[in-house]
Amino acid sequence: MLSKKTKYGIKALTYLARRENNEPVQIAEIAKSEHISIKFLESILLLLRNSGFLGAKKGKGGGYYLIKEPKDISMAKVYRILEGPIALLPCASHNFYEKCDDCDDEATCAARRLMTEVRDNTLKILESNSLADIAF
Amino acid sequence: MLSKKTKYGIKALTYLARRENNEPVQIAEIAKSEHISIKFLESILLLLRNSGFLGAKKGKGGGYYLIKEPKDISMAKVYRILEGPIALLPCASHNFYEKCDDCDDEATCAARRLMTEVRDNTLKILESNSLADIAF
DNA sequence: AGTTAATTCTACTAAATTAGTATAGTTTTA
DNA sequence: TAAAACTATACTAATTTAGTAGAATTAACT
Known part of the structure; x- marks a missing residue:
């Protein structure tokens, strides 16, 4: 069975991919929409960032965004x-x-x-x- | 990843299937041959018996044996x-x-x-x- | 320019679950 | 009577999931 980490990670990536534009999305927004513990999701997104899937922008208006095309x-x-x-x-x-x-x-x-x-x-x-x- | 339970269970079934005759084999023999903790293997074989894969014979000369043909x-x-x-x-x-x-x-x-x-x-x-x- | 609020980032802690092993016996049968 | 399966339980270690506290960064506002 998949860990929740993996399931949540896939759902978060999907959420970002389904966005029209590729502007930063806040952790809280994804967590709320997908019903995921915000702190747990935080660590998952960080991992995905450090692995080269996501970019992050700090500060006001910041968040995570896909760094590559979903098809890639x-x-x-x-x-x-x-x-x-x-x-x-x-x-x-x-x-x-x-x-x-x-x-x-x-x-x-x-x-x-x-x-x-x-x-x-x-x-x-x-x-x-x-x-x-x-x-x- | 598979749990050791599953891996050991498959190996034990294989061991029994590879036997020429279908006479009872003692837990200790399988455990030794496959390098498995004897008590852990005991619980696995018990489960396989209760699930209808193995038969068991108690007492001297006892042990576990396949209850069906390997192909089935x-x-x-x-x-x-x-x-x-x-x-x-x-x-x-x-x-x-x-x-x-x-x-x-x-x-x-x-x-x-x-x-x-x-x-x-x-x-x-x-x-x-x-x-x-x-x-x- | 300085302050504030919003946000990611980092480190630590803790609860819950699961996996694996170990101990101590009971029951059955040749 | 000895050899084997069976039962129950308890312990340890690892992993997963989550929470807490605060540091660092950035944008917006005064």
Whole structure:
């Protein structure tokens, strides 16, 4: 299951993408509209900013705004920042690979085999969807 | 990411499936071979027994054994018992559906849209794989 | 120019949940 | 009687979610 962080992050990005213009939107506005705890959302937006998805403007009239076109924002990248590995097992992950210490032989591990197949398909879907694809 | 419960459960089922005969195998044997805490594995096997995947025989010479043919054990069902919902959001789940309390309108929720697509594909894979498919 | 209000940013804390492990026994059966 | 599954519970650690307090920045107003 996705963490709320990821769900909220996706909803916030969607909210920004659906805006006509790309002027800064305040955290409070997004939080209210999407029913998200304002402080929790604050940390999520900050993460998305530090990861290069959002820009921020401080002070009066400030807020967050998309830094790229929605069609150029890959949901796979968003997922990796917010949720972490796409694979369901560390040993089936490209970007976050780790060997299982309980596993003698990866080649014959049935769990790995199955989860690799799941991973490949999930990745394909997340990579083929941009923010624009899911927002509109 | 999968919980260890699920990973260990799949590995234990695989271990049993790879056995030539279907005689009871003791927890300790599986635990040792797969490097799993014996007590943790105990609770997992118990769950799999109570869910109709395994039979158990008590006392000397006892142990756990598969109650069905590996080819008749759906990994989707195994996954649901061990890990829970296949969907990444409760609102995108068939078997464990729950409305999000933060969501005004499911129809326009981008997160739901995306996660439903992921779910459909993951489900297809898990349903098309039996224990026999991944063990051999 | 200086003050004020609105806003992001930073750091710390805390509550709640979940995962994983450990302990101590009871029951069943060869 | 010994070997095994079964039951119950309690503990620890990690993670997630959220809250608190204040610093830094900026725009607008006087």
